[in-house]
Amino acid sequence: MNRRNNNIATEGIDYTVIWLYGILVSIGVLCIFMVEYKAGSNWLSTFLGGKANYSKQLIFGGVCALVATFILLTDSKIFTAFANLSYLLGILLMLATFVLGKNINGSRSWIPLVGGFNLQPAELCKIFTSLAIAKFISRQEVDFSNLKSQLIAGVIALTPAALSILQHELGLALVYLSLLIAMFREGLPAQFLIIGSCFGILALATLIVERDALSITLTILAGLIIFLAYRQVRKKQRLITITAILSIWILCVGVQRYVVPYIFNNVLECYQSTRIYSMVGKDYDCSLNKKSNEKVTGKAARKPDDYNVRQSKIAIGSGGFFGRGFLKGTQTRGKYVPEQDTDFIFTSLGEAFGFVGCAVFLGLYLYFLFRIVRIAERQRSTFSRVYAYCVASILFFHIAVNVSMTIGLFPIVGITLPLISYGGSSLLTFTVLIFIMLRLDADRQMVLR
Amino acid sequence: MSAFNQNRSRIVQLIFIGAFVLITLQLINLQVFSTKYKMAADNNAFYRKVIYPDRGIIFDRKKRAILENTISYDLVVIPAESKGTDTLALCALLNIDTATYKKRMRDLIFKNGAVKPSVFEPLLTTENFARLNENMYRFPGFTLSERSVRSYPYDCGAAVLGYTAEVDTGFLRRHKDEGYEMGDYFGTTGLESSYEKVLMGQRGIKRFIRDNKGRIQGPWEKGEFDTAAIAGRNLYSSIDVELQKLGEKLMENKVGSIVAIDPKTGGILCMVSAPTYNPNYLTGNQRKKHLVDMMYFDPRKPLLNRTVSTTYSPGSTFKTLVGIIGMAEGVIDDQMTVSCGGSYLGCGRRMGCHAAGTFTLKPAISKSCNSYFAVAYRRILDNAKVNNRDITLGLFNEYAYSFGLGKKLGVDLPSERMGNIPTAKYYQKIFGKNWQACNIISNSIGQGEITTTLTQLANVMAIIANKGWYYLPHLIDSVEGGDDYEMLARFKVKQRTKNIAESIFEEVHEGMQGTMEFGTGAYAKVPGINVCGKTGTVENAYRGESLKDHAFFGAFAPRENPRIAIAVMCENAGYGATSAAPIASLLIEKYLRDSIAGPERKAKIEQLSNMNLIPPQMKRLMKPEPNTIKKENIKKAIAKN
């Protein structure tokens, strides 16, 4: 059972995924081309010169194809064997950035390599963490229904997240939270997700509603629930019920009055708090922010903080239903959207091809995700299934958050659009993620541990 | 294990779908239902460049251009690219100091940004342009940009032709949907204003794409949606520019005005308002300063068009009308005589008269006898057949209105005034219900409440010349390419006076010719031409100080086939016969003969031109020369403007 049929590496590979992968990377190069294109310039010569970002991205694509082929030719067992080791290596690399780190765009998360390339360990660590979680959950002695295993898996996922926050890479840190989706599939109680969502709603309410008003509302709500529950519940249980409700009430008010402000003032950077506040149309007072007070020698005055979102929404909105057409986007050509070839690449698509183009594009992505879920569900080995779910979760989170932030549904955190955004690091990471999954899937008849 | 939790796979898929649905909804909101993003995008990305068409040219009656366009140059700078400019050399060329240079640069960057072109020095003089043109290589970031400006080749006709100015916010508010934008020029006065619609042409719009720093990236869609500028239409005027120039020369050093009309068409042959200015004075780079000087600090008020915007008592010229109305109503006839002893005493109060004797209508006009027309006026008002002065005055006024008095004539110039023909109601208020003819007897000699513009008087002369009809006086005869806005239609309608027998006009012509032969207008004789004229003098005072009379002269010629009707007014010139009348005679000769014959007549031109009749009260105010006025005042005025 453990041997490959006819020793052909291509046997059992899911070509649908490869097609989707190829299409998306091509769309990405095209989008970068739209961003870089200048009317009148000879694009062919810039393309062949390899100086422009779209030709660089094509080169990255070629490199990734090589890497992908290499992964497909390897033995699946390598991934299980080195899962834990690679995770340790990843963590070490992330720690190394604190010593060797190079400051790029205000984040010290890059390690300079030879030839002018830079490595972002937090990016690669997504792969390693996925492997490590898959490895942990698939261990025979692990019963994922008990709390201890759940906590260990949580620690595996959240360690790189914590390190990312220390590197001021909030976006990357959030990505690791997405692994909760994979864990949920493996039996993580739904309460975690529900409580998490409740916390999110409460945090949002804290932003929108005035502090004391929210406290009073919560108190009234608690009183009302106690009043209603009092008659419903039998005498014996009354005390317990009321205690439970009261403690939830204390928890909520505590979160609302202290925890949320603490996160905004002490955990998040000033600009991050400002972005989140600006989402609900409010101003954040940076003098409250501990971090901004610490480093007085901050960056030079930046543009008004909703500039990015505004320009991004304008670009997408101006596309209308059918879009302005290929290379005809005025906002793209005028370079109105900052970082348009990386985090805001979706805007060039939205402007050029409008709602129709966006819908088709998102449909493609959704189909991709569903395909991965289907692949995950057909695995015999838990390792492969968990890993595939991790891939799906990470991809989903990247897509959802990236698109949401360009259309003003989510605060701006540095998260790329998988396979589309310009950048070798991001493309390589997703290539490796996806092709390891394909390799594992090709061997879906094997039981890997 | 695989089967366990499998239903959670569905939940995961639902979470995916939920997120995508949320994103799709927001996309629909942004892309399908909001138009504001599209507008914001256009605001971001388009730079609309307005291409100014050449304004229409105005020609005189012999197709000579009297208002045309020339090219002027602006010195334009893109501040961000001006590093490395030889500032000292540039300042020396422009005759400014480096502090001014720096200040201007700061202001431009503040107003327009550093990467967009801004005008550093507008409307360069020709010398400056030549010097700059040779040295442009030393001034990176600076360019010379062409623009079309108005020019007046004959240096005359300022009040008639008018000038253009940059639009202000008030103008934009009033002309919301006519496509004006900040920075446009529009005709502010004169024909420039009246015919703005056809002169302005149609602006062209070019759309350029610009980037996030405002730099132009190139034309939008290869200029497919650009519109070309369409030049303004040319206008053909009835003005005779030589006559105009002569009129302005004769009115030098005087305050007053001249209007000459072709009685056959109503076309205005010349229209002089004095003091005037060289219209080219308001086109160069000092135009704003000059305009402010003239508008606020020049006591001579050169911007005032005294032919249509000032009203005067018409004086004795009005007597012809009193005579005509009296005859038409049958209250006097050519046999009626009035004996005058040098004053009229019929109303108790003594009304002086320069002419003594016994007069019928003809000699009364020739000699301008006050007593005769006082009697005639009383007879009109006290008409026994009607026996109601309210009605008889109303009747009199109807005649006056039909002669184009007491209402705006509708000349194609802005700010025309209507003059005043007082009504019975007005007199009832002052003198009570039973007001008497004697209350208002000074009207009979054009001295009372009656006021007219000089154009109205010239028109009265044209009506008398035509014996009862006229065309509305106008300056523009035709528009090149057709009068699409029907701006000229009203000038083609023949207007008639109240029914007046031709014989009555014959009588008046006779009397007016007599004026020239042996009466008050003897100075205005034109050898070999039968001129019919009427002098007039109007007493006036300024702030209690009695001043010399205004001198009027109205005439038409030749009597047999009138080709010119003219009215001349010299303020505070004293007796009309020595200034207004000879000016009119020279203009009549010039127009009818195309030149002034004989050295004696030519000398007369110089003599009249040099005659200084600036009234003393104006001279006193003129003492401080305009250039000694404190600069702050000018600045204040500019700020107000």
Ligand SMILES: [Zn+2]
């Ligand atoms: Zn008399």
